[in-house]
Amino acid sequence: MKSEARESDRRDPFDRIFHPANIAIMGVSAKGNMFGTGILNALEAIKFSGTIYAVNPKGGEFNGRRIYRSLDEIPVGIDFAIIAVPAEKVPAALEECRRKGVAGAEILSAGFSELGTEAGRRLEQEIRDISAKGIRVVGPNCFGIYCPRSGLTLLPGPDLSRETGPVGFLSQSGGMSIDFAHIGKWMGIGFSKVISFGNGADLRETELLAYFGDDPETEVIAMYMEGVDQGREFFKVLKDVASRKPVIINKGGLSEAGSRAVASHTASMGGSGTIWKSVLRQSGAVQVGDLWEMAEACLAFSLLPPRVFENITVAGGGGALGVSACDIAEQFGFSIPMLEPHISEAIVEHLPKPGSSAKNPIDAANPFTSPQAYRQAFLNAAKDPRIDLQILIQLLYHYKVLAMSFGNLPVKDVAPYGEFAEMASEVTAATDKPVVVVMPNLKQGREALDIEDLIREARAAFLAKGIPVFSDLGNCLRALAHVSSYYARRKARGHEDACRTY
């Protein structure tokens, strides 16, 4: 027993926390009515890769699983603990973990400094004191850690994905963590780790950001922040990490009322919005306004090459679409240049007539234009050396009318989304200019659930080929603008640094 604990000790504590060989859950009751039972069920549902030990001083059994009375009863060393006991019992449970040699614990329980009471603050200080003696703590008042590789999951997260990916997400808010993990699942964002650190008694933004900066599994970092503990140190780390990996930050509470809401939510000092904005800008981080903008930026950063995009094509069926695309593109700093006449001519040859136009935007005249025609359009447009990226607008809902006219076929059988995904990925590979897809749904009525189903299938088909999909052109261009301006800034700074060296 002791030797196994010592064996574990040789591994890096963060590695033992994120990829634990085993977990102890403190606070699983035989009656199944405690907080810890929820996380136990979630870990079983998501098929956590290691061994789970349930712990409760009362002992007993839950769903055929033995409940240990204490960590000492467990015959092996423990890597990671989940503490879900009432607030006043948390310090004793954490101390028990520390004595057992546990590398880290996430404390899901609430009832600490966020209450704004003296008792709450004192309990949190006890956690801090125990942690300082040699155990890392995530929380309290948090939803914990989600790590798809090992199968750790957030508090109400039984149905999260086990697929890993490049995005690491940090959040003071538990709600934001679980929401972001859920959005990521269908939007196509793969996670290395999601960490909800709540009140952040020990581990919090600065150290976790530095960890993500060095973590080889994490290539894109996203954060939801309400306040900051050590501002100067945080911004130093942020500047360093953001110079190596994109760091996308959603700072909540930039408004006056928002800052008041922050105080009653995670007990952080919000700070002035103006100062935050300017400091974040200087740090080289990517600033986003909400969860959706953050998710779309993460998707773009994880699926697109690290480049500056300036000139794009937009192709789809329907003229007003093109007009609107141009207006939005300009707003986000992109240009939709008119293609050379010989390129336009080569494209328009493959498009339906009348009604098509290939000056850029490329108007394919109707929403049923074939993947083959678009292939020719994109391959030809890519020959224009100015073009950096191409956008395909897919109005799949129109296929419903087509499906009806073919004797009420299922719309999924009529829309050639698989061929479109194939085409987009082939064109991207052949031209080294990414094709990005926008698939809005204008028919969201109760009778048209089959269109939503089609769009979701199609999104999955594009994502399986590494093609990012957005549901709105404006949001797509906003995300692309984040990628582009991040790498433009990095390029400019690299240039500055090079100049300084001489």
Place this chain on the structure above:
Amino acid sequence: MKSEARESDRRDPFDRIFHPANIAIMGVSAKGNMFGTGILNALEAIKFSGTIYAVNPKGGEFNGRRIYRSLDEIPVGIDFAIIAVPAEKVPAALEECRRKGVAGAEILSAGFSELGTEAGRRLEQEIRDISAKGIRVVGPNCFGIYCPRSGLTLLPGPDLSRETGPVGFLSQSGGMSIDFAHIGKWMGIGFSKVISFGNGADLRETELLAYFGDDPETEVIAMYMEGVDQGREFFKVLKDVASRKPVIINKGGLSEAGSRAVASHTASMGGSGTIWKSVLRQSGAVQVGDLWEMAEACLAFSLLPPRVFENITVAGGGGALGVSACDIAEQFGFSIPMLEPHISEAIVEHLPKPGSSAKNPIDAANPFTSPQAYRQAFLNAAKDPRIDLQILIQLLYHYKVLAMSFGNLPVKDVAPYGEFAEMASEVTAATDKPVVVVMPNLKQGREALDIEDLIREARAAFLAKGIPVFSDLGNCLRALAHVSSYYARRKARGHEDACRTY
């Protein structure tokens, strides 16, 4: 026959166009392969209220329906004609209509000035000349008229709603018209008329806007414009109409590339973006950036009272939600004031503990808080005289986990959306302060179509009670800001005018 034609003549031509006793469709082929067949099928599908006469010089039968060789063969007078013959045959068809005494015709055919050719321009001039002799024309190069009351529908519009409502929509672009009509159907926007006027050879923005201004069926006017024919006259009419009814305008082609796309789309002169923006501002119209913003503004204008909203409450389950709400509210000029302590206390009494907070934003601690608790929250908050409007954020997707834990019940059976709709409508009636709902969907995966289904059912339940529903808080507040600032401007102008009188 002649007497019947004269009988029709006594009615107002616009009334005969929008509510025709009968229609002639020029261009229905016995083989069913002509353009006119599509609109014939659509009119039958939507159950047009009057009689339809199919016309083709070749005669014959289609689906058991007689095809008349000419209008003269039809034994009664005709109110309205739909012309769907090849461009070069359009002038003759239109002249035939005029001689028959038809009040107006929509010309769906393309191949006129939008081609940019001399031949196209000449054909369009012929249409204009015939029209000047006594027949109103919508089009050419358009998708026609949708009028739910009479059952006229747009080109690919067999599945539009027959429910009428206060919104009149004008558009040069056919695609925008059909898209907007589809969005309106599920978003809860009822239409008086939707008019796609394409190249606008006769009827176009100025006259149609003036018509909507006087039309008692139209209370809210929305327009998608690419260019304008008679700028000075249009802005005079716009200023007048906008002082009486909200006019929401989406001007396409404000950017440089957009303006180029406009030229190849509807052959309009786009004009400088800066000039347009400033002229629209001076006119008192509501300017929106795209179709979604226009739809959400129409929803808000049609379901909310004509008022200025300044102070709001936001209630929902989850703290970071409240923080984000405050930030967004400030951005759109709303205030989320802290409620009086006695009001907060009265509210928090009904909310789950711990974790709830009722300072405003009202954090209901978890997403399963009952409609009864929210009723108390909203009724109490409404006692604060500053509060103008209340927002309920409903995270219905959370009910999936609840449904699963109840032995995999259908999520629609578990989420009490009907009671929430009841509550929202009762609170609105009792307090005269509207309750508005935001229902985002964070679980859009292929496996979670039941959540989308639930949200659509819930939206319909709220709409049936007259409660507007938005899918995103930012979009909701943007729409509310349009309503609020429109009525604030009208109030300010009314005041100015009153001062001028003395």
